[in-house]
Amino acid sequence: MADNDESVKSGLSFGFSKKINSKKLQKSAVSEDIASEDHSKDFVTSLEGKEVKSTKPKQDRSSKKYVIPLIKENKWRTSGNEMDDKAAKEIIEDSSKSNENWVDRGGDGVDPNLQVPLLMKNRVPAGFETDEKLNVVLRPDAPDTVDYEEIPIDHFGKAMLRGMGWEEGKGIGKNEKAIAPYEAVMRTKGLGLGADKKQPTGENGNNSESNEKSQDQNIDMKKGSHCVFLKGSNKDMYGTIEGIDEDNARVMVKIAITGKTDTLSQFSIKLVSKKEFDKYSKYINKGKADRFKEDEKKAK
Structure with missing residues (x-):
């Protein structure tokens, strides 16, 4: 009996181990720029006013054309439960009914230029974001600071327009007619409505020879x-x-x-x-x- 107890005691052992998961941090845009920079020696060639000329001039980020691509179709993230399947089924039924109604309108064919508006194409499925219930599980994760640092703040507007197909100096629309933008001119302080900066005429309302x-x-x-x-x-x-x-x-x-x-x-x-x-x-x-x-x- 004593030998059996000793064999059982020697076969059992207890231990605790703590596993530390190393978290990989995302690189910021600043660190990425620093890593991509060339750290070789740079020699000064001349000084022009307050500007230093060197053998390796720095790249100007303002001259780069940034593009933010347009999301033409959202891919909603569903969890796969019964409610999601039911909502997807209702969407398919609604779209099929709309197609049937469109075909029943008659006509020889469909205009190839007609497109479904992006707001309608990318609308949230029914039953998720309503006045009674606000379910935002379909929405994407909040963007990180790194995503914003990739594009300078003063280039956001043009970058979004380029993603929608806009090109600087080129018109938009079917005829691509270029229209000069209207520039608002600030009115002179104290200048009443209806008045302009034109020079007044002579005393009798007629322009004189000097005018x-x-x-x-x-x-x-x-x-x-x-x-x-x-x-x-x-x-x-x-x-x-x-x-x-x-x-x-x-x-x-x-x-x-x-x-x-x-x-x-x-x-x-x-x-x-x-x-x-x-x-x-x-x-x-x-x-x-x-x-x-x-x-x-x-x-x-």
Whole structure:
């Protein structure tokens, strides 16, 4: 008996072992870029301003054309239970009924250009995401930070459009007609609705000879342009624009005769040519003389 007990005791042994599963971490986009970089020596060739020229210039990521492919058909992840099978069966029945109704409409054939909209093709199967029950098991896993780091944030929009078939400089649609995008122009501060930046006409509503010359020469309102006052105490005097406040639609004009600078609205002056400015800028009563001549013509 003693020998048997000793053999049983020697045959039994107990032990504990802990298995540690090593978790493999995903590489970030930064580490991938560093790993792919060439670590060989780089020699500086020249210095141009704040830019350093070397034998191996760095690649510009902004010039790369990124593409985010469009998901044309979702592959829903089902668990294989009875509810999922029932929902899939209902979807197939609904699609078959829709096809039968489409065929019954008649016609010689189906237009090959007709396509099922992506929103209808990729809609969630019935019974999963409703107002009463929100079941998101069909949805994909949340993307990792690595996925977002692969594409710069300022390239997301164009990358998605390229995935939908858009090409820069090429039109879209059946005729591929290229249409220039409409660029919104900010209205000048203080400019009322219906008003524009066009130069006002003369006192009687008719363009004067000087205004016609300015239009012919395409004179722009900028620093250094010449003008004549239409309103205020300096009316009919000439001056030179020294500054423009586009936010408030005002200009700073240096008067030719007095040398003083006056600030007034852009719509209180009229641009003139350099030829007219050189001829009449030193006149004190040019406006009165012009009106006197007009009165004489009317009297005749």
